[in-house]
Amino acid sequence: MLDRFKVPEKDKIYVSPEKVTELTKKLFQSVGVSEEGARNSTNVLIGNDLRGVESHGVSNGLRLYLERYSSGSYNSKPVIKVLRESPTTATLDGDGAIGTEIGPMAMEMTIEKAEKHGMGAVSVTNTGHLAGCGFYPLQAVEKDMIGHCFTGSPGGQTLPTWGSEPILGTNPVAWAAPADKMPPFLFDVATTQVAANKIELTRRTGAKLLPGWIAKKDGTPILNEIIAPPKGNYHLLPFGGTRENGSHKGFGLGMVGEIMSNILSGAGPGLTSNHQGSDFFAAYSIDAFTDVKKFKENMDLLLSRIVKSKPATNYERVVYAGYLENEEFVKRSKEGIPYHKEVIEWFENYSSELGIECDLR
Amino acid sequence: MLDRFKVPDKDKIFVPVENITKVTEKILEASGVSKEGAKNSTSVLIGNDLRGVETHGVSNGLRLYVEKYTSGEYNSNPNIKIIRESSTTATIDGDMGLGAEIGPMAMEMAITKAEKYGMGAVVVSNTGHLAGCGYYPLQAVEKDMIGQAMTSGGAGLTVPTWGSEPILGTNPVAWAAPTKSMPPFLFDIATTQIASNKISLARRTGAKLLPGWITDKKGDPVLEEIEAPERNGRHGESNYHLLPFGGTRENGSHKGFGLGMVVEIMTNELSGMGPAPLLKHEGSDFFAAYSIDAFTDVNKFKQDMDDLLSRIIESKPATGYEKVVYAGYLESEEFLKRSEEGIPYHKEVIEWFENHCNEIGIDCELR
Numbered sequence: 001m002l003d004r005f006k007v008p009e010k011d012k013i014y015v016s017p018e019k020v021t022e023l024t025k026k027l028f029q030s031v032g033v034s035e036e037g038a039r040n041s042t043n044v045l046i047g048n049d050l051r052g053v054e055s056h057g058v059s060n061g062l063r064l065y066l067e068r069y070s071s072g073s074y075n076s077k078p079v080i081k082v083l084r085e086s087p088t089t090a091t092l093d094g095d096g097a098i099g100t101e102i103g104p105m106a107m108e109m110t111i112e113k114a115e116k117h118g119m120g121a122v123s124v125t126n127t128g129h130l131a132g133c134g135f136y137p138l139q140a141v142e143k144d145m146i147g148h149c150f151t152g153s154p155g156g157q158t159l160p161t162w163g164s165e166p167i168l169g170t171n172p173v174a175w176a177a178p179a180d181k182m183p184p185f186l187f188d189v190a191t192t193q194v195a196a197n198k199i200e201l202t203r204r205t206g207a208k209l210l211p212g213w214i215a216k217k218d219g220t221p222i223l224n225e226i227i228a229p230p231k232g233n234y235h236l237l238p239f240g241g242t243r244e245n246g247s248h249k250g251f252g253l254g255m256v257g258e259i260m261s262n263i264l265s266g267a268g269p270g271l272t273s274n275h276q277g278s279d280f281f282a283a284y285s286i287d288a289f290t291d292v293k294k295f296k297e298n299m300d301l302l303l304s305r306i307v308k309s310k311p312a313t314n315y316e317r318v319v320y321a322g323y324l325e326n327e328e329f330v331k332r333s334k335e336g337i338p339y340h341k342e343v344i345e346w347f348e349n350y351s352s353e354l355g356i357e358c359d360l361r
Numbered sequence: 362m363l364d365r366f367k368v369p370d371k372d373k374i375f376v377p378v379e380n381i382t383k384v385t386e387k388i389l390e391a392s393g394v395s396k397e398g399a400k401n402s403t404s405v406l407i408g409n410d411l412r413g414v415e416t417h418g419v420s421n422g423l424r425l426y427v428e429k430y431t432s433g434e435y436n437s438n439p440n441i442k443i444i445r446e447s448s449t450t451a452t453i454d455g456d457m458g459l460g461a462e463i464g465p466m467a468m469e470m471a472i473t474k475a476e477k478y479g480m481g482a483v484v485v486s487n488t489g490h491l492a493g494c495g496y497y498p499l500q501a502v503e504k505d506m507i508g509q510a511m512t513s514g515g516a517g518l519t520v521p522t523w524g525s526e527p528i529l530g531t532n533p534v535a536w537a538a539p540t541k542s543m544p545p546f547l548f549d550i551a552t553t554q555i556a557s558n559k560i561s562l563a564r565r566t567g568a569k570l571l572p573g574w575i576t577d578k579k580g581d582p583v584l585e586e587i588e589a590p591e592r593n594g595r596h597g598e599s600n601y602h603l604l605p606f607g608g609t610r611e612n613g614s615h616k617g618f619g620l621g622m623v624v625e626i627m628t629n630e631l632s633g634m635g636p637a638p639l640l641k642h643e644g645s646d647f648f649a650a651y652s653i654d655a656f657t658d659v660n661k662f663k664q665d666m667d668d669l670l671s672r673i674i675e676s677k678p679a680t681g682y683e684k685v686v687y688a689g690y691l692e693s694e695e696f697l698k699r700s701e702e703g704i705p706y707h708k709e710v711i712e713w714f715e716n717h718c719n720e721i722g723i724d725c726e727l728r
Binding site for chain 2: 083084086087088089091117118119120121123146159160161162163164165167175177185187189193210212215218219220239240241244245246248249250251252253255256258259260262263264265266268269271272273284285286288289290291294295298299301302305306309310311312313315316317318319320321
């Protein structure tokens with residue numbers, strides 16, 4: 001993440017991962033989620049916070065999810081059904097459960113199929129927020145596989161190149177691959193210039209949005225630095241920003257995400273069908289293609305070549321996707337996760353209302 | 362493609378598809394390629410030209426391939442071997458056959474596996490230029506599947522975000538998906554700001570490069586509009602390097618570089634060839650097919666695709682623009698137009714064909 005999205009020093013409260021994990025699990029269970037379901041969702045959210053992807057951790061997500069459980073838009077007791085299955089594939093109906101609860105299970109299923117047949121993919125429909133794509137491919141990495149994930153939403157946020165009507169969501173995508181000694185490769189991005197969640201995050205941190213990140217209501221890209229406008233007064237731009245700078249590449253990749261999740265699952269296009277979104281998980285067994293040990297050594301060669309390469313003028317170092325996240329993971333596991341004080345206050349107030357002990361500070 | 366890359370009207374010579382196909386096949390056969398191999402490669406190159414992707418058609422490619430056959434860098438009679446195979450996957454040693462010759466066969470193999478098991482993927486190592494990725498996923502689309510292709514040819518061209526040393530190639534990637542009545546979705550891009558081929562093309566058409574497209578020799582982004590510089594080598598020997606798409610970190614170049622890395626890993630590492638930036642080999646390719654029927658009802662999928670794609674086409678353009686399109690739409694329009702009117706080649710390209718045919722003593726009836 002760019003510095004502008006980070007929690008300002010004066011507002012940071014460090015919390016041990018064990019404490020925030022325990023409390024988050026309890027809060028999920030308080031709305032009726034099973035012990036296993038609560039553990040899955042908590043692992044995803046705290047995993048994101050540990051990697052420094054705090055736009056997709058408990059800060060923005062948890063309060064929203066709890067609201068949705070209360071309002072009935074998420075199902076805390078889902079009965080997950082297999083709609084279609086082949087040796088390598090499956091399509092699941094998530095019965096309105098949150099994505100973070102089903103996601104880890106769906107990825108497990110994918111990995112089992114890939115163990116037997118070389119590749120596996122599972123598509124999940126009728127499901128809530130996945131909290132980004134980064135967590136799931138890492139499950140495959142632990143089994144010496146390449147992991148991959150797309151998620152599609154109801155859409156209506158992101159403009160096509162040259163367009164003025166928002167069609168897609170932020171449609172994130174991730175791939176991860178194991179290495180031997182180097183931190184694993186983990187590429188995890190929104191296909192927009194900026195994740196919608198990061199715009200919310202700037203309201204808390206006071207950061208400005210850079211030129212070319214969002215568009216006016218008529219589709220014109222805003223080409224100066226601005227404070228995030230109120231919700232409903234802007235549209236997201238696909239990554240690239242303008243056609244001259246390649247926004248057709250961002251929009252095209254967003255479309256791939258839409259097709260691999262919403263359409264392949266049978267749920268239909270996010271914008272024109274009435275559903276909460278769908279997900280796609282895939283695993284590729286490295287052993288089915290080549291020697292695993294050699295693959296991992298080759299990954300080390302490639303990744304250390306990048307980290308050791310000479311930076312451009314004015315930059316300190318060169319990194320690859322997943323490198324900084326891993327640094328952050330190691331650091332935060334030891335020092336605790338720096339949450340914004342507003343987030344800790346929310347935890348304290350919410351727990352107090354429910355009569356749950358909240359021992360975060 | 363942006364207008365600046367198109368052949369200027371005054372330099373256009375329209376050639377019927379059959380004529381250019383026939384001559385291209387003959388030229389490849391004259392280099393020692395088998396009839397089937399020549400047919401595959403020609404079908405890829407002319408397919409690209411028909412879709413308007415002329416950066417990856419005969420104009421830049423053919424003369425280069427002929428040279429490489431002559432110098433022995435490409436093998437005109439490759440002995441293609443399967444190194445490893447599972448029910449859904451295979452790894453192929455291409456014996457330095459041209460990528461465009463092996464690619465269509467490898468994608469067929471991925472499709473056959475996906476028909477039986479739901480998904481299929483084939484990686485090809487030890488192979489020459491693939492001529493872009495767009496052609497291959499369309500093979501899967503014809504069988505009601507989602508197709509995907511990646512290739513890592515030409516390492517040592519692209520700097521990482523914040524980096525000054527060129528490491529990756531242009532590492533293109535493509536996906537395609539079928540529809541009912543709308544033109545198929547075909548997303549086919551380089552993971553750099555600009556395909557390296559487009560710089561050659563810009564030199565031919567006289568177009569300028571936009572700010573943030575390339576770096577200077579030191580690896581710093583060039584932030585003004587410039588003439589396309591001379592290309593003189595990879596792995597740091599060039600007087601410019603490519604930037605990952607996005608251009609700068611603030612504008613998301615880590616996304617372009619990350620996707621380029623995915624391509625490097627899914628091709629060179631997964632094939633067992635090892636990192637092209639260090640080992641300086643010619644690269645590898647990845648082909649995958651996903652059977653729609655293994656996930657959902659094919660008819661519903663195609664109807665949903667039509668609904669999504671027509672929603673985009675019918676949406677209101679931004680101020681100052683005429684229409685909104687999706688990846689593959691303009692290419693499909695171009696395909697229909699060029700199939701009928703012929704392919705507009707730059708006169709310099711036609712002259713190359715005529716001279717080369719004359720040298721090797723074959724008929725060249727293009728004009």
